[in-house]
Amino acid sequence: MNWQTLTQHNNREYDPEAIARYYSYRPWLAWTRALIIILSFAWFILSLKLDEWQNQVEQNKLKRATQLRQLLTRLGPTFIKVGQALSTRPDLVRKDFLEELVKLQDQLPAFDNHIAYQIIETELNQNINEIFSDLSPIPVAAASLGQVYRGRLRSGEEVAVKVQRPNLRPLLTLDLYLLRWAAGWLAPWLPLNLGHDLTLIVDEFGTKLFEEIDYIHEARNAEKFAHNFRDDVSVKVPLIYWSYTSNHVLTLEWINGFKLTDTKNIRHSGLDPEAIIQIGVTSGLKQLLEYGFFHADPHPGNLFAMPDGRMAYIDFGMMDQLDETTKEALVDALVHLVNKDYCDLAEDFVRLGFLTPDTDIRPIVPALEKVLGNAIGKNVRDFNFKTITDQFSELMYDYPFRVPAQFALIIRSLVTQEGIALSLNPEFKIVEVSYPYVAKRLLTGESPELRRRLLNVLFKDGKFQWQRLENLIAIARTDSNFDVLPTAQLGLQYLLSNEGKFLWRQLVLALTEDDRLHTAEVQRLWDLVKDDLKPNRLLSVAISVLTDLSKESAASFIPELSNN
Numbered sequence: 001m002n003w004q005t006l007t008q009h010n011n012r013e014y015d016p017e018a019i020a021r022y023y024s025y026r027p028w029l030a031w032t033r034a035l036i037i038i039l040s041f042a043w044f045i046l047s048l049k050l051d052e053w054q055n056q057v058e059q060n061k062l063k064r065a066t067q068l069r070q071l072l073t074r075l076g077p078t079f080i081k082v083g084q085a086l087s088t089r090p091d092l093v094r095k096d097f098l099e100e101l102v103k104l105q106d107q108l109p110a111f112d113n114h115i116a117y118q119i120i121e122t123e124l125n126q127n128i129n130e131i132f133s134d135l136s137p138i139p140v141a142a143a144s145l146g147q148v149y150r151g152r153l154r155s156g157e158e159v160a161v162k163v164q165r166p167n168l169r170p171l172l173t174l175d176l177y178l179l180r181w182a183a184g185w186l187a188p189w190l191p192l193n194l195g196h197d198l199t200l201i202v203d204e205f206g207t208k209l210f211e212e213i214d215y216i217h218e219a220r221n222a223e224k225f226a227h228n229f230r231d232d233v234s235v236k237v238p239l240i241y242w243s244y245t246s247n248h249v250l251t252l253e254w255i256n257g258f259k260l261t262d263t264k265n266i267r268h269s270g271l272d273p274e275a276i277i278q279i280g281v282t283s284g285l286k287q288l289l290e291y292g293f294f295h296a297d298p299h300p301g302n303l304f305a306m307p308d309g310r311m312a313y314i315d316f317g318m319m320d321q322l323d324e325t326t327k328e329a330l331v332d333a334l335v336h337l338v339n340k341d342y343c344d345l346a347e348d349f350v351r352l353g354f355l356t357p358d359t360d361i362r363p364i365v366p367a368l369e370k371v372l373g374n375a376i377g378k379n380v381r382d383f384n385f386k387t388i389t390d391q392f393s394e395l396m397y398d399y400p401f402r403v404p405a406q407f408a409l410i411i412r413s414l415v416t417q418e419g420i421a422l423s424l425n426p427e428f429k430i431v432e433v434s435y436p437y438v439a440k441r442l443l444t445g446e447s448p449e450l451r452r453r454l455l456n457v458l459f460k461d462g463k464f465q466w467q468r469l470e471n472l473i474a475i476a477r478t479d480s481n482f483d484v485l486p487t488a489q490l491g492l493q494y495l496l497s498n499e500g501k502f503l504w505r506q507l508v509l510a511l512t513e514d515d516r517l518h519t520a521e522v523q524r525l526w527d528l529v530k531d532d533l534k535p536n537r538l539l540s541v542a543i544s545v546l547t548d549l550s551k552e553s554a555a556s557f558i559p560e561l562s563n564n
Contacts, residue, residue: 014210016180016203019173030181033174040071065100072101073108077168078175080104080144081209084299102261105301110142116149116163123246130154131244135161143301145213145317150254159241160314162250168213176206204409208296212317215250221316222252228291234279236312255312257304261423266305273424279311284417285437288410289331292322296409298416300423320409326352342368353404364399371395 023030044067051057051064072083086093087101110116116139117128128135132151139147146164153159183198211217219240226237238253245251258265260280266273280303287294295302297318304312322330333348335341345368346361355361395401403411421428 014206019177023177034178044071061096065096069100069103076171077144105299108142110139110147111165113138119163120249123249124244158254159251160254164248172209208318214247216247218317219245219250221319225316234310235283236306236310255304255314257306257312259300260303260305260420261300263424269307271305276305276311277421277424282437289327292327294320294413296320296413298413300420354401359400367395
């Protein structure tokens with residue numbers, strides 16, 4: 001098998017078996033690359049140790065940070081991606097290293113400008129001057145897989161022109177081959193019960209990396225992402241100019257803004273970092289829980305705060321799609337985590353693939369309660385991914401947990417977004433922002449699946465959980481966009497529908513449970529929402545609901561009411 005056959009195999013998609021066959025006949029290439037990687041890191045680690053032995057850690061810390069950045073840059077795109085992920089974790093990486101790793105997002109060495117212009121002309125089959133009235137003589141940013149020029153089309157639109165680095169595929173395939181080999185060899189020795197799944201994680205990463213170097217695929221992702229957020233005025237997605245886009249050149253709308261880590265300019269422009277955090281986390285949750293199509297590489301070089309208050313996504317190379325079952329299980333898991341229903345949470349882990357269906361979850365439930373209970377603390381707002389990952393490692397070692405390949409990307413996306421938020425606000429707690437969104441979605445119940453989930457939250461062991469309803473409303477009201485009245489209207493319409501008969505009966509039973517009227521619980525709920533429920537608004541809602549209520553619905557509902 002020659003290189004041309006390998007790169008054209010399976011429509012340019014990642015194929016680990018074909019790559020393994022290719023390098024099995026060329027072992028010298030793999031061993032040479034492996035030796036370079038090992039020696040590079042060995043020299044860096046030795047340098048750190050020498051600093052410790054000679055008491056020069058503080059003196060040389062900036063030098064070592066620069067050395068690490070240069071090391072990752074020399075080793076190429078695969079290792080730059082690792083550095084980019086670490087650059088978003090101020091809680092994991094010390095400040096001096098962090099400041100250098102941040103430069104890997106868009107301050108990498110550019111490749112030759114003449115080569116980039118040649119690629120543009122070859123890919124688009126036109127002369128540069130025929131396409132652009134202006135094109136920056138040097139790239140405005142250089143990233144791991146390509147570099148970006150600022151230009152203006154002959155038709156007047158200001159654009160960003162993304163040009164892929166030459167000869168990327170051979171280096172990526174070699175690194176992925178070595179990573180896959182190392183994953184299979186190291187997995188049994190790691191203090192985690194990952195088994196073969198570590199190899200699957202590498203394969204998932206390889207699949208996404210190969211998609212990322214296909215700019216046609218990225219452009220389609222951008223348009224799909226834009227369609228999902230078409231009604232969200234807080235999120236901006238650049239337009240794609242298809243006439244000037246190919247597999248190795250991507251032309252898209254130019255975005256003016258500030259990287260999310262540029263807090264100084266964000267504040268100077270009159271923008272509120274807290275509002276930007278809110279947009280980022282909420283849009284991330286929408287991607288995972290509503291659309292299922294999520295950005296798997298949201299580092300600060302790909303996210304911008306715009307002067308008008310919107311947040312812009314500008315890179316769509318690494319995306320993934322969740323199915324409906326996974327989305328629903330994620331909502332369940334978050335609700336069960338916050339409500340501390342550890343038995344149900346263990347079942348969620350089975351549904352999500354972290355535990356196999358034949359796993360006995362009985363001994364895992366108390367372990368989850370101990371570990372996650374400590375991590376969350378008394379207040380769910382103390383929760384963050386750092387505390388969870390620190391505590392969860394114990395479970396991964398003691399119980400048969402595994403990381404499904406797709407969830408490696410989800411975890412990376414969530415951890416990265418949390419890291420960005422921490423850079424804007426060191427006191428950021430992800431549940432403080434995310435759970436109001438989930439509570440609001442459950443309370444509005446715009447789909448039958450969400451309404452069923454609301455019932456699962458509000459009822460436990462057949463009994464109505466007044467405290468949970470209070471908590472949901474209280475938490476949802478922390479979202480400034482949440483309005484109790486439309487939710488009440490939806491709830492009343494639901495109660496009066498055929499689908500809501502069960503809930504109505506349960507509510508009547510809950511109000512009279514234990515042979516007493518639960519007036520205290522109702523009073524607490526009223527105190528919680530009364531400021532939002534003005535008489536004139538209530539009257540409008542009542543008229544609206546009665547107008548919408550059909551005669552058939554009323555006829556079927558009145559007997560139910562009288563029977564209770």
